[in-house]
Amino acid sequence: MSVELVIATPLLLLVLLLIVQFTLWSHATHLAQAAASRGLAAARIHEATAAEGHHAASSLLDSLGTATLTEISIDVDRDTDLASARITGRATSVVPGLHLPVRAAASGPVERVVPAVPGARNGGASR
Known part of the structure; x- marks a missing residue:
């Protein structure tokens, strides 16, 4: 019985640490995706700049905390x-030697102001 316990306990702890590690990686991925979406939303506004998008993504990550997502590049x-x-970036590591990368991206068209067509109502929809 003691030999089985000596073998099973470290394996059980390793499995538990791997579950925690992949949970942290998933959370870090969600943080990165939220920051990418926020950066895109700020950058695609009419007459906005890439710097405004960078600032929006950075301030979201600052407000959410960077304990889970490290080595961040925006x-x-x-x-x-x-x-x-x-x-x-990288997910925080709880398993020694396991450094999981995190990547997220978002892209979309830039907003444009389209001049109104004379005589058109409701965005040009006809009745």
């Missing part, structure tokens, strides 16, 4: 047609 791009935000 990259926001914006041109005339498309905005994108990419967040990379």
Whole structure:
């Protein structure tokens, strides 16, 4: 019985640590995706800049805390047609030697102001 206990206990603890590790990785991935979405939303606004998107993503991560997501890199791009935000980092490690990467990205078209068509009502919809 003691030999079985000596073998089973470390294996049970390792499985428990792996479950905690993958839970932390999942949470870090959700944080990165939320930051990428927030950065994209700020960068794609009419006349916004990539710096505003970077600031929005960074301030969201600051407010949520960076204990779960470490080594964070934020990259926001914006041109005339498309905005994108990419967040990379690493999940906090509880299993020695296991460093799981975290990546999230969001992209979408830049908002444009379209001049109204004379005589059109309700956004150009006809009745």
